[in-house]
Amino acid sequence: MKAKISTHKNQTVSKIDPRIYGSFIEHLGRAVYEGIYEPGHPTANEQGFRQDVIDVITELNVPLVRYPGGNFVSGFKWEDSIGPREERPKRLELAWKSIETNEVGLHEFMEWSRESNTEVNMAVNLGTRGIDAARNLLEYCNHPGGTYWSDLRKENGDEAPFNIKTWCLGNEMDGPWQIGAKTADEYGRLAEETAKVMKLVDDSIEVVVCGSSSSKMPTFGEWEYTVLDHSYESVDFLSLHLYWENFENDLPNYLAKSVEMDRFIKDVAAICDSVKAKKGSDKQINLSFDEWNVWYHSKDADAKREPWDIAPPLLEDIYNFEDALLVGCGLITLLNNADRVKIACLAQLVNVIAPIMTVKDGEVWKQPTFYPFMQASNFGRGKVLSAMNEGPTYDSVEFKDVPYLESTVIHNEENNEVVIFAVNRSEDSSLTINTVLEGFENLSIIEATELADYDPKLTTQEKHDAMELKKNDRIEVDGITVSGQLKPLSWNMIRLA
Ligand code: AHR
Numbered sequence: 001m002k003a004k005i006s007t008h009k010n011q012t013v014s015k016i017d018p019r020i021y022g023s024f025i026e027h028l029g030r031a032v033y034e035g036i037y038e039p040g041h042p043t044a045n046e047q048g049f050r051q052d053v054i055d056v057i058t059e060l061n062v063p064l065v066r067y068p069g070g071n072f073v074s075g076f077k078w079e080d081s082i083g084p085r086e087e088r089p090k091r092l093e094l095a096w097k098s099i100e101t102n103e104v105g106l107h108e109f110m111e112w113s114r115e116s117n118t119e120v121n122m123a124v125n126l127g128t129r130g131i132d133a134a135r136n137l138l139e140y141c142n143h144p145g146g147t148y149w150s151d152l153r154k155e156n157g158d159e160a161p162f163n164i165k166t167w168c169l170g171n172e173m174d175g176p177w178q179i180g181a182k183t184a185d186e187y188g189r190l191a192e193e194t195a196k197v198m199k200l201v202d203d204s205i206e207v208v209v210c211g212s213s214s215s216k217m218p219t220f221g222e223w224e225y226t227v228l229d230h231s232y233e234s235v236d237f238l239s240l241h242l243y244w245e246n247f248e249n250d251l252p253n254y255l256a257k258s259v260e261m262d263r264f265i266k267d268v269a270a271i272c273d274s275v276k277a278k279k280g281s282d283k284q285i286n287l288s289f290d291e292w293n294v295w296y297h298s299k300d301a302d303a304k305r306e307p308w309d310i311a312p313p314l315l316e317d318i319y320n321f322e323d324a325l326l327v328g329c330g331l332i333t334l335l336n337n338a339d340r341v342k343i344a345c346l347a348q349l350v351n352v353i354a355p356i357m358t359v360k361d362g363e364v365w366k367q368p369t370f371y372p373f374m375q376a377s378n379f380g381r382g383k384v385l386s387a388m389n390e391g392p393t394y395d396s397v398e399f400k401d402v403p404y405l406e407s408t409v410i411h412n413e414e415n416n417e418v419v420i421f422a423v424n425r426s427e428d429s430s431l432t433i434n435t436v437l438e439g440f441e442n443l444s445i446i447e448a449t450e451l452a453d454y455d456p457k458l459t460t461q462e463k464h465d466a467m468e469l470k471k472n473d474r475i476e477v478d479g480i481t482v483s484g485q486l487k488p489l490s491w492n493m494i495r496l497a
Contacts, residue, residue: 003391009439014339021377026070029314035350071095074127074179081105097307126170127180172213188230195234237288245296253396258329288343322456324368382412452490
């Protein structure tokens with residue numbers, strides 16, 4: 001099969017906001033305890049954070065981590081997580097039916113984020129709490145000093161404000177499972193007032209208002225419109241969440257699921273713009289895809305568990321090669337929509353539906369999904385070019401005209417690099433690509449790599465090095481034309497200068 005990609009240096013979709021490579025750590029399962037935090041582990045630092053985990057996270061170059069939830073945040077009392085550790089209360093954590101010890105709290109997490117070279121995307125509880133708790137938390141985190149909450153932060157060990165810039169106004173407030181779920185009118189009004197008051201405390205922050213928890217929710221569309229109708233002028237981003245499953249074990253259909261992500265983004269952007277038009281506003285609401293990933297492998301096991309333990313192994317999806325290919329398609333889709341998607345958080349980062357797994361007292365290991373994310377996050381910086389793809393397509397059970405080739409072209413002006421990310425969705429045919437990069441001159445290959453030749457069901461659980469990025473020496477460059485072969489079922493990166 002053959003496919004053609006054509007673009008021009010001056011045809012820009014958008015500059016990429018680095019926050020598109022964000023991730024997520026929730027107080028859920030073994031994400032925090034036994035994940036990033038394990039005092040007594042041979043690599044633990046003075047605060048009890050595992051240095052081996054920090055090192056692997058650093059390889060992913062994650063610029064933003066959403067925290068502390070997720071469903072967890074909707075029942076969370078943030079004041080429980082500050083002050084002397086021995087005085088912090090243990091609480092029943094209702095979202096995941098666990099016990100939260102609060103051993104890792106706000107200051108510890110901020111310290112971890114500094115060590116991990118990442119910013120925090122902080123969520124406030126709009127389930128059981130409201131405006132007052134949110135503005136107090138913000139004052140505690142960002143106000144320099146001289147007030148009750150900011151001085152308490154200093155007393156608790158952090159003289160300098162945390163200066164957290166990105167804030168989520170609750171989590172999945174449309175979901176009946178959410179603690180303190182709300183109607184769109186109830187939530188829209190609360191989000192508007194909370195955003196307004198938080199910006200009185202610190203007008204440099206940006207806030208994310210909750211969109212639907214999936215495009216399959218019965219209130220999808222209406223929810224976004226109503227919430228924004230109430231809050232448009234006070235908020236900056238609208239959130240989207242999407243999790244993929246392959247219970248049917250239908251690979252062509254599974255790999256096509258990034259098509260629904262693309263559609264979801266475009267639909268939500270259209271709703272934002274319709275509210276903008278109705279209001280005659282000059283402001284554009286951008287999108288925060290603050291939860292996206294594959295999540296289904298662990299669901300049966302989790303349904304059988306007994307409640308009320310500390311850091312139970314929950315949502316520990318063991319990913320395989322086909323999941324890595326779909327995550328690759330997801331990354332390409334987010335990049336091709338970089339004009340509207342400014343924040344995205346791979347949900348999540350460690351142990352809980354995560355690219356990184358840990359063994360208690362033992363090693364840290366990388367899931368197959370680690371590799372496409374690592375390459376995109378490190379090399380997919382700069383701006384996305386608008387490219388035309390011409391090539392064969394297929395129909396699957398749910399999707400029509402799915403291109404075998406999913407690709408994006410990125411121009412990193414700072415490093416003078418052009419980077420192509422591509423997935424070949426075909427199970428049995430190679431794709432011979434011909435890419436014409438108009439406006440560039442005398443390009444040459446820096447590196448071409450592939451994740452290929454693996455059984456779709458292969459995992460890295462038993463043999464942690466069972467999968468690796470390999471050199472693709474079938475790629476050739478002639479001036480501005482890049483050609484070569486992409487193997488069946490492959491994730492590819494081609495870097496040119
Ligand atoms: O990421 C796991 C959970 O998925 C989050 O807590 C919630 O927001 C979503 O339903």
